[in-house]
Amino acid sequence: MSSFERYLQDKGKGRGGDGGNYRRNAARELERFAEWAAGQRGADDWTGIVPADADREPAFEDLDERVFREYARHLSGDRGLKQNTVQTYYRYISAWCGWCVNEGYLEAHYAQRASAMAPLPEDDGRKPGDQQAWTSEQRHALTRHVDERAREAIETYTTLPEDAAPLDRQRARYTALKAARDRALVFVLAYTAVRVGELLRDPNDPRRRGVRWEDIDLEDGSMDVYRKKQQWDAASLPDPVISPLQSYQKIMDPPTERWPVFPTFDQRTLAELVQDELADRGERLDAIGKRRNEYARDLLLALDEDIRPPSITTDGARSILQRLSEAAEIDIDHPKHDYLAPHGGRRGMGEVLVRAFGYTVAARYLDNSEEMVRERYSHIEAGELGDVATEALNEIDPS
Incomplete structure (x- = not known):
């Protein structure tokens, strides 16, 4: 083929x-x-x-x-x-x-x-502990990479001279938007432990339409998501996530809070969406073509006309992370994934929470039962028990 x-x-x-x-x-x-x-x-x-x-x-x-x-x-x-x-x-x-x-x-x-x-x-x-979990080094490498890209793209856009051509300004804004979206997505996956299926769109489940801006409260640090247990619930947004989301929201300036936080940037999807919506609003085909030619990207026209695109899908998130993992040149040694997969961010955060606060706190944050968390992170307890056994042996037989 x-x-x-x-x-x-x-x-x-x-x-x-x-x-x-x-x-x-x-x-x-x-x-x-x-x-x-x-x-x-x-x-x-x-x-x-x-x-x-x-x-x-x-x-x-x-x-x-x-x-x-x-x-x-x-x-x-x-x-x-x-x-x-x-x-x-x-x-x-x-x-x-x-x-x-x-x-x-x-x-x-x-x-x-x-x-x-x-x-x-x-x-x-393979034991649960052998499943991919982002290490601290991998997490820092990826978040640092997307943060640098977003800062550079936003600075380029916000420092354009006043006499910059409209299309040049639009291209710079689009580049900044994409970099800011990628940064926000990575930070949310890295630090919230929200399941990717709770965050983004599932084409096979209309209830999972992707998180919208109306679902996020940046002041309280919370986000409403449709959980795996088939009900809406609030997830925590820790401090590292707030600033990337605020910066991203500012540059996007969504026309309504019903816009998806992570819309698709797929040009084919957006082109069809814009053309169909404008036609439904009564615009002629030649007028639609003229309108689209005034914009560097259909996403920017959609923002101006409040033509709401769909959220990216879970497959889309995997593609983004594959691209970013490669661009960041992150060292990944795993039998199943050659990139930092979305679920690895959740598992990595689970590792951090279990080691720092124990299974009960981790279970609440991960929206899982304590029994399941103990099973999934049993390698941590095994290691701790090994340390206890070593200490006991040294007490009894110090030689």
Whole structure:
């Protein structure tokens, strides 16, 4: 498929995106997936994903969750692959699928659907403590990176000369808005321990439409979110999060409080939204084109006309964090993720809270039962008990 090379260039290292271990490994698995999709791999009776009456190569229109379920079943077959290996191979294909959604090739992240992943082997028994959790060093590196980018972009915008061309001013504002949004998102994920599904839009659940400005109280330091337990609840906004949100809100200046805090910046989505809304308001097609030409980006026109865009999705947040993790050159050694994943921010904050204040306080902040928190962070208690045992042995047998 022609999208493979573009995807690999985006993921590759060095000039032109031609290098890097991830690119090399992903290229190998994508080639295998393409061969399987064309019927050149798999069982003897496997003919590929193209309908039997169609004489052509596999195309995006052939992909849905059933295809990825079949591929998961193919990987999980009796090929002698270890559980971790099957999971790793599938993740390469899933990551490409997510990229295709962001690029507009696919309508949904089919590879991440529960039915698609069902044939994959069960978790191999890694302890909860082995799941990704942002370390203090990683958290500081990422927040420092997005803070520097946002400060630079905002300063560039706010110090433009008064006679700057309108489009130049708009471009500078857009760049500042995007950097400020990224900073606010990273700080919220890093310090609030809110689940990413509670913060952003879930296309499959209309109740999860993404946090709006009306849900945030920066003076009280709280944010209303729709919790995993299917009810609205207040989450805490600690001090490190307040300033990035205030700065971001100021530069965005949302026309109403019903605007999403983290709107999509996807140009295709915004273009369709602006055109449809202005047409619904009675504007002619040529007038709409003229209006859009007056703006560097459709997002800025949407702000001026109060055309409310949707929030970014959880998949969108993962793409943003992949981009930022790579730009910040953060050292990540994890079997599942080559970037700082959203849930890692929550788990990292859980580590901090358990170590500093114990399981009861951590459970309240994480909106979990104490029993679940003890299970998820059992490695911390095990380490502490090990220290107690060592101390006891030194008391009894100081030699």
